[in-house]
Amino acid sequence: MKLLIVEDEPRVASFLVKGLTARGYGVEHVSTGGDGLARVQSDGDFDLILLDLGLPDVDGLDVLRAIRARGLTVPVIILTARADDREAGLRLGADEFLVKPLPFSHLLERVQARAGAA
Numbered sequence: 018m019k020l021l022i023v024e025d026e027p028r029v030a031s032f033l034v035k036g037l038t039a040r041g042y043g044v045e046h047v048s049t050g051g052d053g054l055a056r057v058q059s060d061g062d063f064d065l066i067l068l069d070l071g072l073p074d075v076d077g078l079d080v081l082r083a084i085r086a087r088g089l090t091v092p093v094i095i096l097t098a099r100a101d102d103r104e105a106g107l108r109l110g111a112d113e114f115l116v117k118p119l120p121f122s123h124l125l126e127r128v129q130a131r132a133g134a135a
Contacts, residue, residue, distance in 0.1 A: 018042050018043065018064045018065065018132050019042075019043045019044075019045070019062075019063045019064050019065075020037060020042050020043065020044045020045070020063060020064065020065050020066070020067060020128070021044075021045050021046075021047070021053065021056055021057065021062075021063040021065075021066045021067070022034060022037075022044060022045070022046045022047070022066075022067045023047055023048075023049075023050065023052075023053035023066065023067065023068045023069060023072065023077070023080065024046065024048065024067070024069045024096070025048045025049065025069060025071070025072050025073050026069070027048075029069075029117070030046050030048065032121070033046075033067065033124075034046050036121050036125070037125075037128065040125065042128070045063075048072075048073075049072055049073055049074045049075070050072040050074050050075030050076070050077060050079065050080040051074050051075055053066070053068070053072075053080055054075070054080060054083055054084070057084060057087075057089065057091065059089070060089050060090055060091055062091070063091055064091070064092070064132065065091065065092050065093075065094065065128065065131050065132065066084070066091055066092070066093045066094070067094050067096050067128075068080060068081060068093055068094070068095050068096065068097075068111075069095075069096055069097055070095060070097040070099045070102055070106070071097065071098065071099060077095065077097065078102065078105055078106060078109060081093055081095070081106065081109045081110060081111060082109050084110075085109060085110040092112040092113075092131045093110065093111050093112055093113075094111070094112060094113040094114075094115060094124075094127060094128070094131065095111045095113065095114045095115065096115050096117060096124065097114075097115075097116065097117060098116065098117045098118075099116075100116045102114075103116075112131060113127050113131070115127060
């Protein structure tokens with residue numbers, strides 16, 4: 018399973034990449050919304066996207082909006098500290114909305130659930 022992590026915080030990104038790679042996932046990381054959008058060209062590019070909302074260039078909700086506007090159905094798990102954006106994220110097409118910080122085991126559970134659904 019190929020995952021794209023769109024996360025600007027280096028420590029969080031490193032933790033996610035190491036943890037998910039150790040569990041056998043193919044992981045690519047980008048730190049801006051623009052780079053995330055550039056990497057996602059078709060539904061076949063990635064099996065799952067982990068998307069932060071507080072990105073330095075483009076808000077994560079706008080990234081999600083652009084992904085869905087392209088007609089892409091790739092599952093997206095929002096992983097953010099912005100709990101107040103839950104309704105907006107789900108309305109725009111996120112499959113899951115997780116609030117940081119959370120135990121890695123909980124994130125892994127949600128990734129595995131989406132992997133089974135993909």
